[in-house]
Amino acid sequence: MINPEMLKLGTERCYIRELAEYGAQQAKIVGREHVYDFSIGNPSVPAPQAVKEAFLHLIDEVDALAVHSYTAAPGMVEARAAVAEDLNRRYGTDLRAENFFFTYGASAALTAVIRALAVPGAELLAMAPYFPEYRPFAENNGMKFVVVPAEETFQIPLQALEERITPHTQAVLVNSPNNPSGVVYSRSSLESLAGLLEKKSREIGHPIYIIADEPYRELVYDGTEVPFIPTIYPNTVVCYSYSKSLSLPGERIGYFCVPDQAQDSRELWDAAAGAARAMGHICAPSLQQRVVALCAGCRPDLESYDRSRMALYTALTAYGYECIKPTGAFYMFVKAPEGDGRAFSDRAKAKNLLVAPGEDFGCPAYFRVSTCVDTDMIRRSLPVFRALMDEA
Amino acid sequence: MINPEMLKLGTERCYIRELAEYGAQQAKIVGREHVYDFSIGNPSVPAPQAVKEAFLHLIDEVDALAVHSYTAAPGMVEARAAVAEDLNRRYGTDLRAENFFFTYGASAALTAVIRALAVPGAELLAMAPYFPEYRPFAENNGMKFVVVPAEETFQIPLQALEERITPHTQAVLVNSPNNPSGVVYSRSSLESLAGLLEKKSREIGHPIYIIADEPYRELVYDGTEVPFIPTIYPNTVVCYSYSKSLSLPGERIGYFCVPDQAQDSRELWDAAAGAARAMGHICAPSLQQRVVALCAGCRPDLESYDRSRMALYTALTAYGYECIKPTGAFYMFVKAPEGDGRAFSDRAKAKNLLVAPGEDFGCPAYFRVSTCVDTDMIRRSLPVFRALMDEA
Numbered sequence: 097m098i099n100p101e102m103l104k105l106g107t108e109r110c111y112i113r114e115l116a117e118y119g120a121q122q123a124k125i126v127g128r129e130h131v132y133d134f135s136i137g138n139p140s141v142p143a144p145q146a147v148k149e150a151f152l153h154l155i156d157e158v159d160a161l162a163v164h165s166y167t168a169a170p171g172m173v174e175a176r177a178a179v180a181e182d183l184n185r186r187y188g189t190d191l192r193a194e195n196f197f198f199t200y201g202a203s204a205a206l207t208a209v210i211r212a213l214a215v216p217g218a219e220l221l222a223m224a225p226y227f228p229e230y231r232p233f234a235e236n237n238g239m240k241f242v243v244v245p246a247e248e249t250f251q252i253p254l255q256a257l258e259e260r261i262t263p264h265t266q267a268v269l270v271n272s273p274n275n276p277s278g279v280v281y282s283r284s285s286l287e288s289l290a291g292l293l294e295k296k297s298r299e300i301g302h303p304i305y306i307i308a309d310e311p312y313r314e315l316v317y318d319g320t321e322v323p324f325i326p327t328i329y330p331n332t333v334v335c336y337s338y339s340k341s342l343s344l345p346g347e348r349i350g351y352f353c354v355p356d357q358a359q360d361s362r363e364l365w366d367a368a369a370g371a372a373r374a375m376g377h378i379c380a381p382s383l384q385q386r387v388v389a390l391c392a393g394c395r396p397d398l399e400s401y402d403r404s405r406m407a408l409y410t411a412l413t414a415y416g417y418e419c420i421k422p423t424g425a426f427y428m429f430v431k432a433p434e435g436d437g438r439a440f441s442d443r444a445k446a447k448n449l450l451v452a453p454g455e456d457f458g459c460p461a462y463f464r465v466s467t468c469v470d471t472d473m474i475r476r477s478l479p480v481f482r483a484l485m486d487e488a
Numbered sequence: 489m490i491n492p493e494m495l496k497l498g499t500e501r502c503y504i505r506e507l508a509e510y511g512a513q514q515a516k517i518v519g520r521e522h523v524y525d526f527s528i529g530n531p532s533v534p535a536p537q538a539v540k541e542a543f544l545h546l547i548d549e550v551d552a553l554a555v556h557s558y559t560a561a562p563g564m565v566e567a568r569a570a571v572a573e574d575l576n577r578r579y580g581t582d583l584r585a586e587n588f589f590f591t592y593g594a595s596a597a598l599t600a601v602i603r604a605l606a607v608p609g610a611e612l613l614a615m616a617p618y619f620p621e622y623r624p625f626a627e628n629n630g631m632k633f634v635v636v637p638a639e640e641t642f643q644i645p646l647q648a649l650e651e652r653i654t655p656h657t658q659a660v661l662v663n664s665p666n667n668p669s670g671v672v673y674s675r676s677s678l679e680s681l682a683g684l685l686e687k688k689s690r691e692i693g694h695p696i697y698i699i700a701d702e703p704y705r706e707l708v709y710d711g712t713e714v715p716f717i718p719t720i721y722p723n724t725v726v727c728y729s730y731s732k733s734l735s736l737p738g739e740r741i742g743y744f745c746v747p748d749q750a751q752d753s754r755e756l757w758d759a760a761a762g763a764a765r766a767m768g769h770i771c772a773p774s775l776q777q778r779v780v781a782l783c784a785g786c787r788p789d790l791e792s793y794d795r796s797r798m799a800l801y802t803a804l805t806a807y808g809y810e811c812i813k814p815t816g817a818f819y820m821f822v823k824a825p826e827g828d829g830r831a832f833s834d835r836a837k838a839k840n841l842l843v844a845p846g847e848d849f850g851c852p853a854y855f856r857v858s859t860c861v862d863t864d865m866i867r868r869s870l871p872v873f874r875a876l877m878d879e880a
Contacts, residue, residue, distance in 0.1 A: 102606075102766065106757075106760070106765065141553075155540060155544055156544060160735070163738075164736045212490060212495075218489075237767075343556060346777075367491055367495040367497075373624060374624060376599035385738075
């Protein structure tokens with residue numbers, strides 16, 4: 097008498113996590129220096145000093161009853177206002193505290209928004225390559241998950257997307273900078289997407305929302321622009337996490353934001369708040385909310401991410417690997433020389449080099465390399481990458 | 489095209505929260521000293537000093553990358569083991585880290601367990617008086633919510649419960665020490681309940697679980713015993729929160745625990761883990777997990793809660809109010825002199841004395857008084873309580 101879908105979700109093997117565990121095991125056998133783990137996307141840069149100081153200030157100098165108390169379900173007004181102000185300053189928007197709802201990170205924001213849009217038959221579109229958890233988030237919160245095959249450059253596959261829009265399409269997931277490709281959607285791509293969605297929304301008689309999943313918004317290189325999607329397409333809900341931008345992945349602090357300009361803005365915000373309530377949301381961690389209030393303008397130190405990205409990109413392409421140059425996040429998505437990402441991942445594993453096969457991201461010919469790793473491990477891994485190409 | 493149930497959940501007025509907001513408004517008009525707010529159950533005792541020291545140690549002395557990193561989805565093994573050890577020491581159990589799954593507080597634990605048990609037609613029994621959020625947690629996660637009317641002394645209404653068990657009954661919620669009554673279920677009551685559930689489980693051919701919601705486990709007075717329910721009834725899942733015991737309500741840290749002795753223990757744990765994943769759970773806040781690992785044996789300072797409890801109980805019963813003496817939590821549940829808790833709450837509100845009407849707790853003739861308030865406010869409020877009785 098146990099729910100079989102939940103049991104399946106709870107027992108499914110996660111290949112990427114198993115790779116990382118295998119790596120930890122192998123390190124004990126062959127030595128840490130002979131294992132090259134590029135499997136998981138954990139920030140490798142510590143939280144900014146200002147974040148540490150904010151924590152210390154809150155714990156040491158502020159009344160404990162106040163610091164640890166329940167906040168309103170959507171979060172402290174001061175914290176939400178601080179985030180609104182930071183975005184307004186950067187993007188010329190007119191967001192207010194009331195547009196925001198703090199959640200347990202971007203995942204909880206996504207599930208709340210998905211459930212808010214889950215009407216009978218509802219469909220959610222995701223463009224490959226995509227973050228694998230999108231599928232269970234959609235399928236277990238009342239939406240059909242529809243994959244749009246990738247475009248060669250991992251930009252927006254506009255025609256394939258158009259072909260998959262139906263009267264049931266409620267939203268399109270947009271994840272830029274992208275996990276796993278590291279690609280940032282250009283302003284012109286996003287404008288084309290906006291044009292398409294406006295046209296199709298009119299045709300089907302209801303808005304198709306963009307759900308912008310933006311945990312990597314601040315992780316961008318070479319001066320690449322990351323357009324703020326609500327300024328291009330008003331029917332956009334933003335889901336955000338401080339996991340990467342403040343290097344607080346375990347602390348579970350993020351938000352959803354429904355701008356006033358979105359159609360049925362208040363109803364959508366309310367329904368997502370209701371969905372969060374249904375899932376047991378009381379408030380996002382109060383200490384973390386207060387840190388965000390103090391550090392909303394902090395930016396991550398990108399230098400070491402950039403160095404790792406360039407070291408790997410330069411070497412791998414020199415060895416003959418094909419890869420779109422990543423300009424954001426901390427991943428690169430590489431075509432397997434044998435055209436099969438799982439086969440490559442298995443070959444690599446045999447040499448204690450761990451990369452995630454692309455199948456779970458919707459692109460079976462590719463593998464993902466997490467570049468948020470130390471540069472010394474990169475240096476040691478390069479002969480292995482070269483050998484894997486030579487043997488292909 | 490927005491989910492109407494979620495919209496309803498997100499826009500529903502919460503009378504208790506509105507009372508508290510009214511109180512804050514009135515305080516600005518008539519002065520804080522003329523408002524007597526007994527509406528909300530926020531801890532009024534700060535977190536123990538050891539908790540503060542644990543936070544400072546973790547932030548100041550431990551590597552930031554490690555402290556704030558993702559943990560495994562169920563939580564850090566060290567933290568789970570520390571909790572298991574503390575319970576084993578107190579209750580003679582043989583719990584292991586593997587029985588625990590850290591969640592965003594007890595609410596997220598409850599929704600995960602409910603969803604794990606949500607098979608078609610599933611029913612969840614709750615005995616009045618009960619925490620109002622149980623209803624949306626059940627109804628929005630696939631279970632029918634079945635109320636068992638209260639027994640006079642707010643102990644377990646055994647016969648009424650038996651009458652409501654059907655082949656669809658999957659679980660009974662047990663909340664002891666109880667919100668709102670402050671009653672602790674006695675060992676003999678729980679043994680009778682266990683006997684009944686064993687008998688009925690055999691009859692219907694599958695286990696009826698107890699979901700023990702225990703955020704107030706450590707808040708108990710007069711040396712009252714709080715039996716650990718898994719030691720009485722093996723098919724018990726424990727949902728716990730550190731909101732009250734460590735005075736960290738906003739920090740969202742708690743767990744569910746499925747002991748090995750429970751039928752289908754591993755499957756139930758896995759399904760609840762799957763349900764958490766479906767709702768966007770990644771890991772409970774890592775800093776808070778680490779604090780629990782260091783402070784699993786800390787107990788709250790009960791002296792001021794006890795003082796407030798006795799001051800209110802003694803005065804109100806002297807004025808003629810009828811109330812079961814609370815021996816746990818920080819509430820008392822009082823019979824309205826006019827037999828209508830909402831009418832009493834309205835009369836009280838007109839005098840700026842705020843108490844929660846009992847209807848949302850399943851007992852419309854009662855009102856709830858939160859006793860976790862400062863003793864000075866209690867002293868000032870007593871003439872108002874007296875006048876409300878005299879005018880009834």
